[in-house]
C-alpha cells in the first residue's frame with residue numbers, strides 16, 4: 001500500500017566517534033514532494049542523508065521509516081533496493097568509466113533485467129541529451145555541470161521512489177545551477193519524490209514544497225519553501241540578505 005508519508009525520521013541521533021552530530025532530528029517527506037534541508041557548512045546535512053542511506057549507524061531510539069516500514073538498521077544496498085538512492089556530495093562519478101558505464105553502475109542491483117535497464121537508459125538520455133551526446137566519453141572528460149547531471153542520472157538508474165541529492169549546486173556556475181534545478185523539477189514532475197540538501201538555500205527553497213533548517217545537528221525551523229524564502233531570519237542567516 002502506497003503511503004502518503006514516504007519517509008519519516010523520528011528522533012534520529014548520529015555520533016562520529018564520541019562527537020554527537022545529529023541530536024534527535026524529525027523529518028517527513030510525503031510522496032510527490034520536493035523537500036529540502038538547508039543549513040550552514042557542518043550543520044549535519046550530509047550526515048542526515050548518509051544516515052538514511054544506511055552508510056552510517058544511528059544510535060539511541062532513532063527511527064527511520066520508508067513507506068511505513070522500518071529501515072533504521074538496513075545496510076546501504078538494501079536501502080537502495082527499497083527505493084532510495086543518493087546522488088552524493090562532490091558527485092563521485094567513476095572518472096575512468098564512460099558515461100554509459102557510469103549509468104550501468106547505477107543499475108547494478110538489477111543488472112539481470114537487461115531489457116529494463118536498456119529502456120531506462122533511453123529514458124535518462126531523453127532527459128539528459130548532453131549525456132547521450134557524450135555517452136562514450138569517460139566521466140573525467142565531462143564539465144562540472146555534466147558530471148552533476150551524470151551523478152543524478154546514475155542515481156535515477158536505480159529506479160528510486162525517493163531521490164536524495166547532496167549539494168547538487170557545489171562548484172557550478174549560476175547558470176549551470178539553474179539548469180540542474182530545472183532537471184530536478186522535471187524528475188519530480190515525472191513522479192520521483194526528492195529530498196535535497198543544499199548550502200545554496202535560495203535556489204533550494206525556490207524549488208522545494210517544504211524545507212527544514214538544520215543548525216548544529218538540530219532542526220530549528222520547518223515551513224513551506226515559499227514561507228522560508230520570505231522569512232526575515234532565514235533571509236539574514238542563509239540568503240545573505242539583511
Ligand code: ATP
Pocket residue numbers: 016017019021039040041042043044045046047048089199
Ligand atoms: P558540508 O556542507 O560541509 O558537508 P554538512 O551540513 O553536510 O556540511 P556534515 O558533513 O554532515 O555537515 O558534518 C557534520 C559534522 O560532522 C561536522 O562537524 C563534521 O566535521 C563532522 N563529521 C562529518 N563526517 C565526519 C567523520 N567521518 N568523522 C568525524 N566527524 C565527521
